[in-house]
Amino acid sequence: MFPNAFMASGSSSSSFPAAGLYLTSPSAIRTPHFNRRQETDIQHLQLNEMLGNPHVFRLWNQYQGATERLLQESEEQKKLLQQINMLAAETHALRAELAEFRYCHNQQGLPTGTPRERFSLSPSDSTSQTAAGFMDVKPVVNGGGAMRPESYDRCVLWTIDDCQHYGLVTEKNASRPPMEKCVRNSQGETISASEFNAIKTTARMLVNIHLVPLGTPADPAAKMMTKTRKYYKKYFLQNFKDVLDKLEAQEPLLALCAARWKAEHILANCLTAIVDAEKAAKKKDAGGGLESDDGVSVAPSTKRQRKKTAEEEFGAESKKKRRRNHADSVRLKESAPPAPPLLDTPISEQLSTLGPSQSQSVVSRSLVPTSARSKVEVNFIYVDQSYSSLKSEFTERFSSIKDAIHLLNAMESSPDFKFGKSSDDFVAFLARIKDLDPNEPSLSEDDLDASWGHYQFTGGRLTCSTVLTNWDAVGGCEFACDLIAAALKTCKVARHLCFERNIEATSYLSDVYLENVISKLWDLWKSAGGPVEKGKAKAVDTTDGQTPDPRPSDVATQHVAGDKSVSLGAVEPTPSSSNNTLAVQNQDISTGDGDSGQGLKAEFEQLLKTLLKDDLWTLVKTNSITLPAPTKQRTKQDLISAILQDPKALAGSFAESARNMVHERKIRKGKTVSGKDSKS
DNA sequence: CTATATCTGGATCGTCGCAT
DNA sequence: ATGCGACGATCCAGATATAG
Incomplete structure (x- = not known):
């Protein structure tokens, strides 16, 4: 699972020595100068005796220094937290004042x-x-x-x-x-x-x-x-x-x-x-x-069968009592403490991945006051924004976001492409994603835990859509990597929050936003004419080196191959590609240039088919998809055909909506399916 | 056509306020 | 303190829509 990343990325940035503090394995500190006897005795040495060794002494000093710095930083953090609290209180007061003012004003x-x-x-x-x-x-x-x-x-x-x-x-x-x-x-x-x-x-x-x-x-x-x-x-x-x-x-x-x-x-x-x-x-x-709780064999039946069974087995007189008992039993089943899957296998994994800083985090945790919502230390979570580190994240943990590797490869090969100044919105957006503390008291419940990332990516006017408008707004590869690392961090923090608070989450909103970020950046990169690695998805046609309009509706169909590979990739990995290795994916994409228009359209159609008719209506409505005049009641297929014929449906925003919808449906499906699975 | 998801309406229970 | 009625919350059954 993902927490291994803490170790991988955390260790690279940690100021602690990579080994030597734990002394759990004598072999870890074995040097050619030690003979077997010394090796054995080291387990029984007192600390002051070990400090006689200059290496250990140096490590010890480093450890002490690090601890002191950590304590100082914790104090600083406390002060900053207090300042944030004060500012948040002030903000609340001003908001209340504003709301009251508007209320009075409108009443008049x-x-x-x-x-x-x-x-x-x-x-x-x-x-x-x-x-x-x-x-x-x-x-x-x-x-x-x-x-x-x-x-x-x-x-x-x-x-x-x-x-x-x-x-x-x-x-x-x-x-x-x-x-x-x-x-x-x-x-x-x-x-x-x-x-x-x-x-x-x-x-x-x-x-x-x-x-x-x-x-x-x-x-x-x-x-x-x-x-x-x-x-x-x-x-x-x-x-x-x-x-x-x-x-x-x-x-x-x-x-x-x-x-x-x-x-x-x-x-x-x-x-x-x-x-x-x-x-x-x-x-x-x-x-x-x-057998049911009444000892009656209950077949896996429909609702009509249920009625028959109930009436056969119970007289009208006992019906009322049975209902209540049944309801109670359902309640008891629901309230019974479920087997905590998080505590089974992942705990050791998660703890082990906290790495060297874990022992220190205990120090800082002790400084954190308890409140109604338990505070969770997340400062140790770090994502290295180097290309290699980011790529390993996406190959190991978020392999379903296949565009990420394409984007990172492309940026790595041209790191100075269109380097400039990020827009103010981008800077503010990035800062909010990077810096927001889940212990911030003004955050509401729906911005935390499995929904962590929601506020950062959607709060106010700063969203992926409004901020990531073109590559110039991003400012360059370095800043793009910064944003990707920040988005990855929200995914890790979300998982850690759920873990710490014993919340069973089947999915994380932050994952959706991460996917959005990658999809957007990849779109922008290609729209800006960013070089795409040989053998990878082709860039949007950049005639004469000019930056083309990202999605002119009249040419959208002409660029179906290049453009749709972006949106579709972000929409949902197809069954054929999702399980393949990256190399195979790349190959598929690269060979799909010729007739990929039809193929991708079919792929898109498949995606739409996974949605319900209601969902399709919502998409049509929210994206102003043009529908032909109805001759009879529209079937689901009618809707899909109409959507596929509208150039707007090929735009990223539509695909984004569709992807989100599929994701939500999966979450809901997942619950029922998991129920069925557990039965078998 | 069947199975499943979703919704509405009726029945029932629990809570609250009021009168006695 | 007790009884009663109003109201809201919840559960279940059946109807309907939809997917496969």
Whole structure:
């Protein structure tokens, strides 16, 4: 696993001597001058006797010096942390002030402004709660205050009471109307099923990215709770609110209501669905060929079969009791401490890879105060930005990102290509990725652990897309390597955070961002006319040495071979290539020039096929893919064909979205599949 | 066509506030 | 302190959509 990199890269930068401090192996310090007797006796020597040896004495002095420096640096770090805390507090105060000011300002101008221009607070929102997320999300997120604006008709369903008025709820469950009929446009018209599906897909995406990866709080009660709306509102309120904000930002129709009830209902449904799916998977695992807790043999059945079995085995009278018992047993199964896979094999690996600095990190850890969220020392994690070190990272640990090797080889062969000054945004972006401390108190839960990297790569206006606009913005190979090393470090830190906090993560957001960074840089390199290694993927046509437009839509299809090899490589390794060695991959790419247009298109089609129809709709919608006039209900294949015919679909941003979607789907699939696997 | 995923509605339980 | 009703949360069953 990856932590070996700590040793590999850490040792190269460590100021500690490579050997000699541990003295665990006498042979390690054997020299030709020592005879067998001396070799044996060394184990019984006292420290002061060993210090008589000038070599040991020198090592000892180095060790002492290093320890002192470490202590000094820890003190410095503490001071800096305090300063950061103060600045963070100040920032929070200013944000709150700003939010309050905007709130007051908009309240005054309420009757004349359009709803989208208003900033509203739902009843449960306090200024402080809202302010934090407010700066990061678009400022026009929240559409609805408690009162329906006069410009909207009641049929917009501003409040849940309006649903009752329009007969959308049943008497027995007045608080949960069917959302498909409740989400309406500003004229109060219901939306189409596909639009509603797109909204649900967005919600699922946000939940999977921002809520599902969150670890379980230390509170024992949290382990007992099912992870539905109540759970997240109790333990991750801010994250939940952030997701509501994001959902409303991405699906503005959901903002046409009071107190965000529409977005909240959509999220609640989504969470319930996820919980149900997990339970179904677990139930299947437990039920396959085994006896149920009632001693009844339960076949791996469909839901209809389940009903039959239940009714046959239990009378109506006992049904209620059985249900509750069953629910409890499910809860117990869920709450039972799972076998901690992280603690099985990887622990020794991870500990061993901490290398020489591990013994020192104990010193600095002792200085770290405990808080509600345990602090994790990550300063020892280091990624060397030399080409050889970076390449070994990508061959050993991130081999699926095959463009990384192409890019690194290309840069290594032309290290001075277009060397210049990085853009200010790039400098700031890089600094944020490099320097952010996971112990920073102002970070929210969805920026930590398995989601570590989220804030660095998406916070504010600095993102891969906005910063990595052209190679001039990067400034040169050296800075590109710096960025790659920083992105790699986020991957390592994410894993270490999860490890330290006992979080079982099936995937890491940082990996996605690393892939994004590589994909972007590789695009920029080729667009800038950067020389590509012989036998590797070809550069984009750079006629007359001029920098071409990265993706002019009218020529996109002409450069399908060169361009798509980039986006597709980043999208997903194909089954044929993902398991091959790099050499084979390179060969494949290099020989694919002639007819690769069709081949890659087919490859892209394969990728799209792995997505659900909902996902395809989302992609079409968000990327403004042009669809032909419908003659009948569109099938999934219709959508794929339409996407493939649109030049926009060949652009990097589309591929990026598709790749992210596939990744999310894999995560979700992975959960159910792993459940099935564990059964067999 | 079958299996699976997702969603809604009904049933039930737990919690809270209020009246006694 | 106890009982009662309102409300919200959760679970389950069945319906529907979708993938294979």
